[in-house]
Amino acid sequence: xxxxxxxxxxxxxxxxxxxxxxxxxxxxxTVYNLIHIGNARPMIIFDTVRRYMEYKGYDVNFVSNFTDVxxxxxxxxxxxxxxxxxxxxxxxxxxxxxxxxxxxxxATTHPKAxxxxxxxxxxxxxxxxxxxxxxxxxGTVYFKTRSFREYGKLSHKNLDDLRGGNRSLLVSGEEQKExxxxxxxxKPKKDGEPYWEAPWCEGxxxxxxxxxxxxxxxxxxxxxxxAGGEDLIFPHHENEIAQSEAANGKAFARYWMHxxxxxxxxxxxxxxxxxxxxxxxxxxxxxLQILRFFMLSxxxxxxxxxxxxxxxxxxxxxxxxxxxxxxxxxLLENAPEREPDAAERADMEAxxxxxxxxxxxxxxxFNTADAISVIFELVKFVxxxxxxxxxxxxxxxxxxxxxxxxxxxxxxxxxxxxILDEDIEKLIQExxxxxxxxxxxxxxxxxxxxxxxxxxxxxxxxxxKWKRA
RNA sequence: GGCGACAUAGCCAAGGGGUAAGGCACGGGUCUGCAACACCCUUAUCAUCGGUUCAAAUCCGAUUGUCGCCUCCA
Numbered sequence: 001x002x003x004x005x006x007x008x009x010x011x012x013x014x015x016x017x018x019x020x021x022x023x024x025x026x027x028x029x030t031v032y033n034l035i036h037i038g039n040a041r042p043m044i045i046f047d048t049v050r051r052y053m054e055y056k057g058y059d060v061n062f063v064s065n066f067t068d069v070x071x072x073x074x075x076x077x078x079x080x081x082x083x084x085x086x087x088x089x090x091x092x093x094x095x096x097x098x099x100x101x102x103x104x105x106x107a108t109t110h111p112k113a114x115x116x117x118x119x120x121x122x123x124x125x126x127x128x129x130x131x132x133x134x135x136x137x138x139g140t141v142y143f144k145t146r147s148f149r150e151y152g153k154l155s156h157k158n159l160d161d162l163r164g165g166n167r168s169l170l171v172s173g174e175e176q177k178e179x180x181x182x183x184x185x186x187k188p189k190k191d192g193e194p195y196w197e198a199p200w201c202e203g204x205x206x207x208x209x210x211x212x213x214x215x216x217x218x219x220x221x222x223x224x225x226x227a228g229g230e231d232l233i234f235p236h237h238e239n240e241i242a243q244s245e246a247a248n249g250k251a252f253a254r255y256w257m258h259x260x261x262x263x264x265x266x267x268x269x270x271x272x273x274x275x276x277x278x279x280x281x282x283x284x285x286x287x288l289q290i291l292r293f294f295m296l297s298x299x300x301x302x303x304x305x306x307x308x309x310x311x312x313x314x315x316x317x318x319x320x321x322x323x324x325x326x327x328x329x330x331l332l333e334n335a336p337e338r339e340p341d342a343a344e345r346a347d348m349e350a351x352x353x354x355x356x357x358x359x360x361x362x363x364x365x366f367n368t369a370d371a372i373s374v375i376f377e378l379v380k381f382v383x384x385x386x387x388x389x390x391x392x393x394x395x396x397x398x399x400x401x402x403x404x405x406x407x408x409x410x411x412x413x414x415x416x417x418x419i420l421d422e423d424i425e426k427l428i429q430e431x432x433x434x435x436x437x438x439x440x441x442x443x444x445x446x447x448x449x450x451x452x453x454x455x456x457x458x459x460x461x462x463x464x465k466w467k468r469a
Numbered sequence: 470g471g472c473g474a475c476a477u478a479g480c481c482a483a484g485g486g487g488u489a490a491g492g493c494a495c496g497g498g499u500c501u502g503c504a505a506c507a508c509c510c511u512u513a514u515c516a517u518c519g520g521u522u523c524a525a526a527u528c529c530g531a532u533u534g535u536c537g538c539c540u541c542c543a
Contacts, residue, residue: 067541230538294481297482310481313492314481317481320492369491370490370491372491373482377490377491380491383506435502456505
C-alpha cells in the first residue's frame with residue numbers, strides 16, 4: 001500500500017509502526033456551527049482510508065477531535081447568552097448526525113479539547129522546562145520556534161522566507177513575542193471567556209497544542225498517520241510537529257496525509273462570497289450518499305469543484321449503481337435455485353478480477369476515482385450477465401461483488417425493503433389492469449400521479465418496478 | 470515577494486515513455502403501448518513552444534493560464 005506523505009513529498013510504501021495495527025489521527029472540526037461541505041471532504045476521505053485499512057486486516061485506532069474551545073464558539077455563546085459548552089455540545093451532536101448520514105463511522109475516540117486541558121498544561125510545562133517555550137509578562141506562553149531545528153520540514157518552508165513575507169504580523173499586537181514565528185501555547189483569559197487555572201495565568205490553550213496532546217494521549221508519542229485538510233499543513237501541523245517532537249523527543253507521525261480543498265463554482269467557499277453550504281443544506285436536496293460518491297469521484301489530493309450541475313451528474317452516476325443492485329434483488333426474488341452452470345461459474349471467476357483491480361487502485365494512495373471506475377465496470381459486467389434465468393447463487397455472487405466494493409467506499413447501495421401505502425399499491429394494480437386492457441391513457445395518468453408523490457414506475461419484462469425519486 | 474500544485478473530450482475525471490480508464494450529457498440503434506431501466510454503436514492525441522528519446526500526453530526547460538499556502542479556514 002502506497003501513501004503520499006506530505007513530509008517527503010512522495011508516495012511511500014506504508015509500513016505501520018506496529019505490525020497489524022494502525023494509529024491514525026484526523027484533525028476534526030471546530031464546533032461553532034453546522035459542518036460545511038468542506039469539512040465533509042476529509043471526513044469522507046479518511047473514513048474511506050480507514051475502511052480500506054480495516055479491510056486489509058489492520059486494527060485501526062482512529063482518533064478525531066472536536067475543538068470545543070475557540071474564539072468563534074465563544075462569540076456565538078455570547079450572542080446567544082449561553083455557556084460556550086451549550087454551543088459546542090449542540091454542534092457536536094449535529095455533526096454526528098451529518099456524519100451518520102454520510103456513512104462516516106464514528107472514530108474509535110472523539111476527544112474534546114476541553115477535557116484535555118490538564119494534559120496540555122503538562123506538555124507546555126515540559127516544553128518550558130526543555131527550553132522550547134517561554135512565558136511573556138502577561139502570562140502568555142509562546143513556543144520558541146527557532147529552538148526546534150526541523151521547523152518547516154512538513155510545509156517545506158524556509159524560516160527566513162516566512163519572516164521576509166510576513167513582517168506585517170508584528171503589527172498584530174504580539175510584540176511581546178521574542179520572534180515573529182513564535183506561536184501561542186497558552187493565552188490569558190479575557191472577560192467573559194471560559195478559562196482554566198494554569199501556572200502562568202488563568203486562560204486557555206492555543207489551538208495547536210490540543211492536537212499534540214490528544215494524539216499523544218490516545219495514540220502514543222509516535223503515530224502512524226496524521227491527517228487533515230491541506231490548509232492545516234501550515235501552520236497547524238507544522239506547529240504540532242514542533243511541539244510534539246520537542247516535548248517527546250521522538251518522531252511524531254510517520255505519514256502525513258492532506259486532502260485538497262473543495263471549491264464552490266470554482267471559488268473558494270466562504271461566507272462572504274455567499275457560496276457557503278453546510279452538509280445539512282445539501283441533505284435537504286440529496287441523499288448524502290451522493291455527496292459521498294461525489295467526493296470520492298476525484299482523487300483526494302486534487303482540488304475538487306462543487307456545483308449544482310456536478311451534483312446532478314453525481315446523482316445519475318450513483319443511481320446507476322443503485323439500480324444495478326436493485327435489479328439483482330428483483331431478479332433474486334424469482335431466481336431458480338440450482339447449481340450455477342459453466343458460463344455462470346466462469347463469470348463469477350471473471351468478476352473477481354474487478355476486486356483485484358479495485359484493490360490496485362486503492363493501494364496506490366487511495367485512488368478512489370479509479371476505484372469507482374472499477375465499480376462501474378463491474379456494474380456493466382453484471383448488467384450484461386444477470387438474466388431472468390440466472391441462478392440464485394450466481395446473482396447473489398454478483399451482488400456480493402458490487403456491495404463489497406461499494407462498502408469499502410462507504411457507499412450504501414442497497415435500498416431497504418419498503419412497504420408502500422395500500423392506496424399506492426392499489427393504484428399500481430389498477431394501472432396494471434388498465435395496461436392489460438390497453439387503456440394507456442388511464443395507465444399514464446396513474447403513473448404521472450404517482451410521480452408527483454415521488455414514486456417512479458418502471459415496466460420491465462418481469463413486471464412493474466417502483467423506486468423513490 | 471517566498472514556497473507549492475495543477476492544465477486530458479461538451480462537462481467531471483483516472484492514467485503517466487510505446488500511440489488515451491470510467492462517469493454524466495449528446496446523437497444513432499435494440500427492447501418497450503409510451504416512458505424509464507438495461508444493452509450495442511458513436512465522441513479527444515492530452516494548454517502553447519522547444520529539448521531529450523527509436524518512441525512523450527507521460528521526462529526536462531520556457532511561456533501562458535488557474536489555484537493554494539505564507540492570517541487558529543477542512
